[in-house]
Amino acid sequence: MATHATMPTRRRSQARTPERHGHTALAWAMPLALGVIVGFWAFFINRDGGATTGGQIWLGVVSGVAFAVLCFALVQVRWALPRELRAAAFGALTGGAVGFLSSLNGNSVLTSSAIGLALAVGMSCVMFYVYYTRED
Known part of the structure; x- marks a missing residue:
């Protein structure tokens, strides 16, 4: 009479993902x-x-x-973006802002672009590492 312990239960086929709202x-x-x-x-x-x-x-x-x-x-x-594109987007936003602020400081276009590109690559690498180690 131990059948109650082996009764199948109803479970979801997929795990629930938490709703992510940006309204916090x-x-x-x-x-x-x-x-x-x-x-x-x-x-x-x-x-x-x-x-x-x-x-x-x-x-x-x-x-x-x-x-x-x-x-x-x-x-x-x-x-909605994959982690690589998400990291690149944060890098582009950071690099663009710092490059713009560097150009306001009187640097040449080439110097401002190099500073912005270096920071964009660095931020992309950091954000990819953060997303890669904390997802799943």
């Missing part, structure tokens, strides 16, 4: 904070110790908003 406080706060940092950085690099002008303020606001929007968009679609 961190999903809004992190791109906003990074956008503010990039905006102030662009403003202060362009200001160069002189008097503040409206063009410098607009440069800081536009670059900060653009970076925050791109960062927020990347955070929203990151789980």
